[in-house]
Amino acid sequence: MIKGLVVEDDAQLIRALRINLEARKFGVETTSEGNTALRLAATRKPDVILLDLGLPDMDGIDVIKEVRKSSGVPILVLSARHTSEEKIRALDAGADDYVTKPFSLDELLARLRAAVRRQEVPAPSDEVAVIETDDFAVDLIAKKVRRGDRTVRLTPTEWHILEILITNPGRLITQSKLLLDVWGPTYSEHTNYLRVYMAQLRRKLEADPSHPRYLITEPGMGYRFEG
Ligand code: CA
Numbered sequence: 001m002i003k004g005l006v007v008e009d010d011a012q013l014i015r016a017l018r019i020n021l022e023a024r025k026f027g028v029e030t031t032s033e034g035n036t037a038l039r040l041a042a043t044r045k046p047d048v049i050l051l052d053l054g055l056p057d058m059d060g061i062d063v064i065k066e067v068r069k070s071s072g073v074p075i076l077v078l079s080a081r082h083t084s085e086e087k088i089r090a091l092d093a094g095a096d097d098y099v100t101k102p103f104s105l106d107e108l109l110a111r112l113r114a115a116v117r118r119q120e121v122p123a124p125s126d127e128v129a130v131i132e133t134d135d136f137a138v139d140l141i142a143k144k145v146r147r148g149d150r151t152v153r154l155t156p157t158e159w160h161i162l163e164i165l166i167t168n169p170g171r172l173i174t175q176s177k178l179l180l181d182v183w184g185p186t187y188s189e190h191t192n193y194l195r196v197y198m199a200q201l202r203r204k205l206e207a208d209p210s211h212p213r214y215l216i217t218e219p220g221m222g223y224r225f226e227g
Contacts, residue, residue, distance in 0.1 A: 002116055003027040005046035007037040007063065008078060009056055017050065020105055034058035041067050048116050049075045053090060061093050068094035074115035078103070084220040088174050091222075097172060114170045131166050133214055133227055136205050138166055145205070152204050157182060161197055162205075165215065165225035174222040198223060 004021055008014050009032035021028045029044060031037050034055045041049060049067065053060030064075055077090045077098035087098050096115045099108050131138045136147045143159060145152040154162065160182045165173055175194055179187045187193065198217070202209035216224045 001025060001027045002048065003029070003044065003046045004112075005037065005040055005044065005049045006030040007034065007049065007055065007060070008032065008052040009054075010052070013078075016105070020109070024109065032056065034060065034063045037063055038066050041071060041073065045071075046073060047119070048112060049073055050078055050112070051075055051095070052078045053081055053086070061089055064090060064093040064095050072119075074119050076108075076111055076115050078108075088176060088221060091172065091174050092176060118168075118171065131169075131227065135207055135214070138162065140167070147205070154201075154204065158197055158201055158204070161194075162201055165223055166227075169225050169227045172218055172222050172224050176222075178222065194223070 002025070004026045006014060006017050006021075006028060008017070008030065011032075014030050014032075018028045018030065029040060029046065031040060032055065034057050037049070037051070037055075040046070051060050051063060055063070060077065064077075067073065067075065074097075075095045077087070077095045078101060079087060079090065079098050080101040081087070087100075090098060096118070097111050099111055129139060129141045131140065136145055136152065138145050140163065143163075145154055145162070161178060164178060164181055175191050176188055178194055179190060183190065183193065198215060199209070202212050202215050206212045206214060214226055216226055218224060
């Protein structure tokens with residue numbers, strides 16, 4: 001049984017989540033307080049945490065930072081905050097993903113399953129040498145990309161970006177994280193670099209670069225690889 005910890009102060013939403021998660025064989029514990037959440041995260045070792053950012057006793061982002069000091073448990077943020085800055089703060093603090101309220105239960109469950117699945121499988125770079133899509137194959141060890149029977153030439157920067165995205169399938173990677181990992185700390189404002197390189201990658205990999213199927217933009221936030 002997958003143990004979920006729901007941290008949320010909206011009683012109606014808690015009830016809906018409990019019913020739906022238990023129907024799908026999740027174990028569910030709930031609390032409306034950040035401090036209790038931290039205690040439960042440490043003692044009950046949940047497999048996944050669903051976390052509202054606006055809690056009565058503390059900021060959800062501080063909950064994320066505290067949990068991350070000792071645990072890699074997947075954290076899915078339930079956010080009523082609509083600015084991308086807030087979402088990026090949550091992701092940069094260590095959240096795995098977010099859904100914006102109001103959300104559909106189907107979307108929440110899909111994100112939840114993806115977060116738990118990522119936790120269960122070993123990191124692709126450790127175990128999986130080749131990631132294949134319908135249109136191209138990426139060999140992570142040889143650092144080669146193949147499209148049909150020809151090799152796609154990538155620059156080192158293009159490769160670096162692709163590698164980060166493709167080893168985190170389904171996961172939003174923020175612009176700030178990509179810029180930091182690929183270019184370093186002094187480039188955090190250069191989101192235009194990312195647009196340029198993502199366009200190049202799409203031209204090389206996507207069947208229809210203007211309607212990408214694999215290298216997805218989350219406007220104002222970052223990018224996501226869908227395998
Ligand atoms: Ca709230």
